Amino acid sequence: AQSVTQLGSHVSVSEGALVLLRCNYSSSVPPYLFWYVQYPNQGLQLLLKYTTGATLVKGINGFEAEFKKSETSFHLTKPSAHMSDAAEYFCAVSAQGGGGNKLTFGTGTQLKVEL
């Protein structure tokens, strides 16, 4: 079984500051890991994903995440926050090679960007 834990349900940063959203996973098999973003009154959109290979993955809108197996983490970062980044972010995990693409989501982190 897989699960993810997102530390901090609310994160607030200043515009231009570093964004760091934390995600730790638990998986009995090699995982696929994802970050999704949800803007108000919309569905979830894929930001980036890790499957195999390079552990630092880059996504849309300047976000990136690093898969650290030793720490069972997949934290999301962005060097400089923009007002448009304000949204809810979800980390998710699925099992490699099976599971029918069944994703298990974390509880989400609401990102607030202040002037």
Added chain:
Amino acid sequence: DAGVIQSPRHEVTEMGQEVTLRCKPISGHDYLFWYRQTMMRGLELLIYFNNNVPIDDSGMPEDRFSAKMPNASFSTLKIQPSEPRDSAVYFCASSSQTGMAGELFFGEGSRLTVL
């Protein structure tokens, strides 16, 4: 290509009434998922289908909930009778086994309010 289409976007009903939510997945996708999102419980997987066949319905909360997928381009989630605690946003998502591993494409959701 059109994305995942859900209807209705908003539904307000009274307790005891039947509710039917509809979903049209992306053409060519062979997996379809129904998720429920609430403030208290986050995103919960209710059921998913592969090639129109239900694979895992362990997330369906009660017998009041049922889901069908009569063909590759249509699915319904039905609640009968509805209760106030069913108030939530219901998301449909689809994916392709042969496509980008584990990437789900979400609809914009159906916001259900049961009075």
